[in-house]
Amino acid sequence: MKAKFVFAALSTTVLVSPVLAAGNQPTEASSHGLTRAQVRAELVDLENAGYHPGDGDSTDYPVEIQAAEARVAAQHAAQNAMGGVTGASTASGAPGISQNPGN
DSSP states (O other): OHHHHHHHHHHHHHHHHHHHHHTTSOOHHHHTTOOHHHHHHHHHHHHHTTOOTTSSOOTTHHHHHHHHHHHHHHHHHHHHHSSSOTTOOOOTTOOOOOSOTTO
16 A cells, blocks of 8 residues: 555656646747837837737738837937947046156
């Protein structure tokens, strides 16, 4: 009787373990490091660029989303091109370098 119980418990553990382990696998978005908020922001950007996934017309699906993605990429490029210097750095606390060799 005790052997049957041990066998049943062991069998259940072996069969259930892979199912439980599969629940801990990362989703595609999380494996790429995107948060739910980032995915939502991307969807809002696409909708603002003219892509509306819920309008019921999916005949031009790949073309419409690719065009919206291109518009969003162009908007982001334009925003990054304006103002400010990218890649600049400062050396706070470092001694200054004199431009006059006599000083």
